[in-house]
Amino acid sequence: MRESIGIFYGISVGTGDPELITIKGLKLLQKVSVIAFPAGINHQPGLAEQIISPWLSSQQKKLPLIFPYVQDEARLQQAWKQAAIDVWGYLQQGVDVAFACEGDVSFYSTFTYLAQTLLATYPQVVIKTVPGVCSPMAVASVLGIPLTLRSQRLAILPALYRVAELEEVLTWADVVVLLKVSSVYNEVWTILQKLNLLDKAWIVERATQAEEKIYRDLGDRPHLTLSYFSLLIIQVTPS
Ligand SMILES: C[S@@+](CC[C@H](N)C(=O)[O-])C[C@H]1O[C@@H](n2cnc3c(N)ncnc32)[C@H](O)[C@@H]1O
Incomplete structure (x- = not known):
């Protein structure tokens, strides 16, 4: 047992393809003896756990942590x-x-809330992070498009609680990325139709995963049942 306290590492593991983890992240993941991740729901492994499972050994302790999907x-x-x-x-x-x-x-990321809680409760904690591939970058790669060019203004909306917010952002942004689109897709479709932007919008579901799906033409898709892991990109101004 060491005398000093252990280090808490936040390791970005990418969007699905296990090879999208960085070399630094992988080395740490294989060196550290306790591996934490958000617990899956309905006894299924969560996405982070699925991504890292090819890289772990049976000797490493797995520590699923429960984070409820609620607003409360x-x-x-x-x-x-x-x-x-x-x-x-x-x-x-x-x-x-x-x-x-x-x-x-x-x-x-949920990691941030956990890190902040740890810091507030145990100020002596040591936290280090490893960056990685986030969903807008992965989706641009899957679509084979640049996310942004030249002086284009990029807006990222983490979730839409008021759809009017999107209309306002579309007045100034050149490229809009909408996370958590699955729960508001119908309303978003109506706005894009009104603004004539349906042919400038793409959805990628489960980017870089085996179940990956691309929706390129939204014109005839007013209703879609999408996975939580879906992201919408609108190229308002051509690049
Ligand atoms: C709470 S955010 C987490 C973002 C994550 N930390 C990242 O770096 O992309 C969850 C949202 O990210 C987007 N997302 C994450 N992974 C995705 C993937 N593989 N394909 C499409 N969208 C994804 C979805 O919009 C999802 O609702």
Whole structure:
């Protein structure tokens, strides 16, 4: 057992293809003895866990952490607190813990809430992160388009709680990326139709994964049932 506390690593593991993890991330993932990740739902492995499974050994301790998919702030805080307690249990014994994060660790990631809770509760904690491939970059690559060029203005909307927000952003942005589009797709389609932008929009579902699907022409698709892992790109101004 080491005398010092362990390091908490946030490792970006990319968007699905296990080869999209960086060499630095992979080396750490294979070196650290405790590997944490968001627990899947309905007893199925979560996405981060699926991505890293080819790289792990059976000797490594797997630490699934429960983060409920809810808006209720009190329930979320409780989950982050419990996860922080679980992780600290190893760190305080001098054992490093690596948290595998789908996409990039700093891009709308659960890792950040956990890291902030750890810092607030145990200020002596040491946290290091490894960057990686986030979903807008992966989707641009899948579509074979540049995400942005020259002086184009890029807007990333993490989630749409008021669809009017999208109309406002479309007045100034050249390229718009909409995360979590699955729950608001019908409303978004109506706005794009009104603004004549349906032929400038693409959806990629489960980019870089075996189930990857591209929707290029949204004109005749007012209704789509999409996975949570779907992203919409609108090229408002041609590049
Ligand atoms: C909470 S955010 C997490 C973003 C992630 N940390 C990243 O770096 O991309 C979840 C949203 O990211 C997008 N997303 C993540 N992975 C994706 C993938 N493989 N294909 C398409 N969209 C994805 C979806 O819009 C999803 O609703």
